[in-house]
Amino acid sequence: MQKNIIERCDDAILSLKQEIQELKEQYEENRREIVFLSSANIRKALDTFYVKSSNGDGTDLKNTEAKFENCQHEIEFFETVIGTEITRYLKKTENKTENGTIYSHKLVGHCSFLPFEMEFKTLDAQETKICEVIQLSIHMDCEENSDLLNLISRTHKSRSLLGFFRTLSSFTDWCEYRQSTFSHFKVKYPLAVGLPLGSSADYMVLMNQDLPGCELILVWKITINEDGSVTPVLDLLPKIPEQAKAVDKTGVVENAAVNFKTLLQASGLQATIENIIHSFCVTRGSD
Numbered sequence: 001m002q003k004n005i006i007e008r009c010d011d012a013i014l015s016l017k018q019e020i021q022e023l024k025e026q027y028e029e030n031r032r033e034i035v036f037l038s039s040a041n042i043r044k045a046l047d048t049f050y051v052k053s054s055n056g057d058g059t060d061l062k063n064t065e066a067k068f069e070n071c072q073h074e075i076e077f078f079e080t081v082i083g084t085e086i087t088r089y090l091k092k093t094e095n096k097t098e099n100g101t102i103y104s105h106k107l108v109g110h111c112s113f114l115p116f117e118m119e120f121k122t123l124d125a126q127e128t129k130i131c132e133v134i135q136l137s138i139h140m141d142c143e144e145n146s147d148l149l150n151l152i153s154r155t156h157k158s159r160s161l162l163g164f165f166r167t168l169s170s171f172t173d174w175c176e177y178r179q180s181t182f183s184h185f186k187v188k189y190p191l192a193v194g195l196p197l198g199s200s201a202d203y204m205v206l207m208n209q210d211l212p213g214c215e216l217i218l219v220w221k222i223t224i225n226e227d228g229s230v231t232p233v234l235d236l237l238p239k240i241p242e243q244a245k246a247v248d249k250t251g252v253v254e255n256a257a258v259n260f261k262t263l264l265q266a267s268g269l270q271a272t273i274e275n276i277i278h279s280f281c282v283t284r285g286s287d
Contacts, residue, residue, distance in 0.1 A: 084168070089108070101123070104121050105118075114142070115140070121136075138152045140152060154226070154228075163228050186204070192207055203217055216280055219234065219236075236257050
């Protein structure tokens with residue numbers, strides 16, 4: 001009888017070991033699906049999360065859920081900081097070399113209103129613990145924006161994912177600020193402000209109901225420089241009939257763009273637009 005009890009205990013122990021091994025294998029498979037991003041804080045969290053259990057008693061597996069939730073919080077924080085949301089991520093081991101392991105990645109997401117798809121390969125060097133991007137391809141629907149096309153082209157050469165996301169986040173932040181500014185003035189001055197292509201376009205029209213055909217067009221471009229910095233460029237373009245130009249003896253129309261930039265530096269964007277609307281568009285008693 002004692003022998004039977006020992007055999008049953010051995011069978012139970014073997015069964016538990018097999019179950020633990022299966023859980024480890026499932027755990028290892030699941031962790032390949034976790035988002036991998038080149039951030040020091042997230043990489044540290046992921047490295048901690050990916051440590052293999054070596055004691056065989058399942059201790060690490062008991063804390064898997066808590067560690068996973070902590071990792072998710074880290075990722076969400078990183079996404080908030082760079083303004084990018086990852087909607088799909090795939091990673092697989094492609095090859096193992098003397099220099100390290102090569103992984104292939106596919107990343108799908110969007111930065112504000114701009115969706116993107118990215119495929120890249122990384123080389124994880126075991127000795128130096130350095131992850132290097134060795135191949136990169138970015139796909140975005142931005143054929144009409146030469147600045148974004150140039151950014152993608154430069155990123156393909158530099159393979160700097162962090163620089164790409166920083167620039168993209170800054171660019172979309174400026175676009176959203178421009179849109180909210182245009183919308184604000186359209187709501188506040190519906191008769192004086194026109195948005196022919198909507199608030200997401202790069203210009204708005206200022207009009208005076210008492211001066212048909214006379215308009216000021218506020219053009220607000222958002223450019224990306226060669227170094228990746230994002231710069232807003234604003235101009236005020238007058239659209240005045242020839243008859244009105246003939247009576248403009250003081251050169252108000254001719255000097256509108258220069259005066260606009262001077263006022264912009266002195267008063268800031270919101271105050272400058274407000275000033276122009278009150279000076280050019282709003283008649284007495286309509287404010």
